[in-house]
Amino acid sequence: MSGSVARLTDRQFRSIAELVEGHVGIKLPPAKRLMLEGRLQKRVRALNHSSVNEYAERLLDGDHLETELVHLIDCVTTNKTDFFREPSHFEFIRDIAVHELLGRRGRGSQDLKIWSAACSTGMEAYTTAIVLDNMLRSGSRFQFRILGTDISTSVLRLAKLGIYSKEMIAPVPDELAKRYFLRSRDKARSEVRIVPELRRTVNFMRMNLMDSKYPVDRDVDIIFCRNVLIYFDKATQRKVVDQLCSHLRPGGYLLVGHSESMIHQGSVGLKQVQPTIFKIESRS
Ligand SMILES: C[S@@+](CC[C@H](N)C(=O)[O-])C[C@H]1O[C@@H](n2cnc3c(N)ncnc32)[C@H](O)[C@@H]1O
Structure with a gap:
């Protein structure tokens, strides 16, 4: 040839x-x-x-x-992801967002909905589950559900399994790794698996951010859309951000990747509260 x-x-x-x-x-x-x-x-x-x-x-x-x-x-598709990637987002959720979002509800439902849009192999969704479950163990009272979506079927398969190599969980603090990951009985296999209780809090589904409608609730509290907008052109970025925002409840947050902080320009109702954290004040 x-x-x-x-x-x-x-x-x-x-x-x-x-x-x-x-x-x-x-x-x-x-x-x-x-x-x-x-x-x-x-x-x-x-x-x-x-x-x-x-x-x-x-x-x-x-x-x-x-x-x-x-x-x-x-x-x-480029599927690079990590546990506790861009850790300031998880600190923000733990220290600020959860209290504020629940505070707005008063005596209403204490059910938080989180969406990891472009979730890759699920590490973003499971990191959020770890952080929220850990808050519950420290006495906070709420329930949570997490949705992970991605266009790639191969990463979704891995996300549903929740099996990772030991090296991949290096960013997870030891105490949390012991609590939320099961070691393989076969010592030769250097793999760990998310504990079933935590796996049950996360659902994964195939979804294309380019679709004109997303089959997702419209009262989501926090949406992660990190490290995917960079692959789109400006018009597509804007369309995707506007559409994601229409699924946030008022007061909800959109978290983007650290190289994507420009996305708010022109999006109605979005207020930047930190370089990569946006709050929806009203819906367009
Ligand atoms: C670099 S990963 C980011 C993973 C995770 N959000 C993070 O920041 O660690 C980008 C992901 O976006 C997904 N993706 C690319 N285009 C997409 C689209 N049109 N709809 C949904 N997901 C898409 C890819 O399959 C890939 O898993």
Whole structure:
């Protein structure tokens, strides 16, 4: 096979980039071409193709797109995440947000709803569950439910299992790690699993932030949308932020990643309370 057919042609790259941006909002500028070719190798091998070029031919032939799209999306999404990533958000939830949100309710329901939009393998959702459950153990009185959503089916599978390598839980303080993770009986396996009681507080569901409607309650207290907006263009960022805000209850919070603090510009009713923390004062 010659070098040229082992790579994507210009037309193939453009078609795949348009497909990806159209479906999930992720931009693939020409500089990402090598990265895309690298990431597609997994599918090339899985489907026994000889090159990305052959893979692209099949993908774009009109007959295979529907079944292949989900795998293509798994390849192009960047799923990096961590337990206690950007820890100031979890401190804010523990020290400020929960008390304030419950205080607003007076004698109303003490049920908090949290949504980790673009949750990847679930570490953001489980970190929140750890923080909230730990508050309950220290005497706070409320209930909570957490929803994790993502476009990628492969990360959602891992999130539902709640199994991680020991290295991945390094950022979790020892005391919390002992309480909320089960060690494998097989000492040779260096894996841990979130305890069932905590797993039960989190539900995971596939959802595309590009959809025109989100099948999610409209009285969510805190929404995490971290480290995903950066992959979208400005108009898409704005649309996604506005739509997420329409699912927050008044007084609720939107938390974004540290490189995404510009998102509030122009969004009606959003007040910035810290560089990456926004409060919805009224809904547009
Ligand atoms: C870098 S991870 C961020 C994970 C987590 N929020 C964090 O900050 O640690 C970005 C996630 O966004 C997801 N994603 C990308 N485009 C999406 C879309 N259109 N709808 C929903 N999720 C999307 C990816 O699958 C990936 O898991």
